[in-house]
Amino acid sequence: MIKNIIFDFGDIFINLDKEGTYKAMAALGVSKITDEMIQVYQNYEKGLMTTDAFLNFFHEKFRIPKEKLIVAWNAVLLDFPRERLGFLKKLADSKKYRLFLLSNTNDLHIKWVQDSLGDEFYNDFKSSFEQFYLSHEINFRKPDAEIYKFVLNENNLIAEETLFVDDLKENTDSANTLGIKTWNLMPEEDDVTELFTKNEFF
Template sequence: MKIKNIVFDFGGVLVDWNPRYYFKEYFNDDEKMEYFLTEIAQTEWNEEQDRGRLLSEGTEIQVKKFPDWEKEIRAYYDNWTTMLRSDIPHNVEVLKKLGKTDYQLFGLTNWSEETFPYALENYDFFKLFDGKIVVSGTEKLIKPDPKIWHILLDRYKIHANETVFIDDNPKNIEMAKSLGFETVHVTPETDLEQELIDLGIKF
């Protein structure tokens, strides 16, 4: 089947987001920082905001659970923009090249509805998606729930077997494969352009 569509995840693929960019300096103690990020402000907690829970609600829930860490928990979303360090230039260049082709470009991201507008405003490359972006916080669903891929497919009338899905999370890659997508699992070492060429994408 000929590939017609290319779907990008954002965090870890096109943008470099990591809470350590703020908390490394805040704590000045790597061990304490890692404890905070694994035991207090866990990935699972942040994912609930990506699933659509209000940042304020998520913050209050965690402050009640861990009152001794109130200052740090409140600092998390207050300093969220510092955690969004930059784009990932080599992958953004691939996206820009694709923007000059006939492939349809889409975004499918786990991202809070409240913070995503900041990224849209501050990174021009998002314009290449022409608004064809499915945001977990808006849909109240997060990857790897298959329902969020079905929202993408149904909304834009595309087919999985004509689509490449690009993500840095192995669980999301496995789910996309099971749904019939071609996939590229991005790591820091990935040559994204070459991976897409290997799938038959023409630049």
């Protein structure tokens, strides 16, 4: 019996253009993504480096103005359909499940989200969750098993009573190894508002 639901953010609630940042960076002359760049990005997402240090890395390496770097970095982020917020608020109001957010994100992205959604929308979203876990604030990132263990332990959750919803299979596969039930939502086929019609757990 499911008692707890952990939701990802990107392509679950807010739509993403997963190639958006790559395309924007390519337009700025950065056509090759190196292992060093991936490591810097992952460190930033884990909160292991500041926004200034992150921007300085790319600015110094490619001589791209920081303002253009920020725009390119946020090109991955699109719209947040209001019906998804309505679904979430109704689910939260029912008090049938403990709800958690668990997102790989970073300071620049979350500031863009807050600015684009506005305070009322963003606060309605955030307050629907018992805990709102962002990777750069807790120093873990998916798909590392430690991040799921952290959420389970911090909230005294039983894995088998917990459903994790994420659009990336590597993330749901990792959670599965701990006994967590999962829904690998496919953005082109599924919508989070179909949670109860597309899962046999309920």
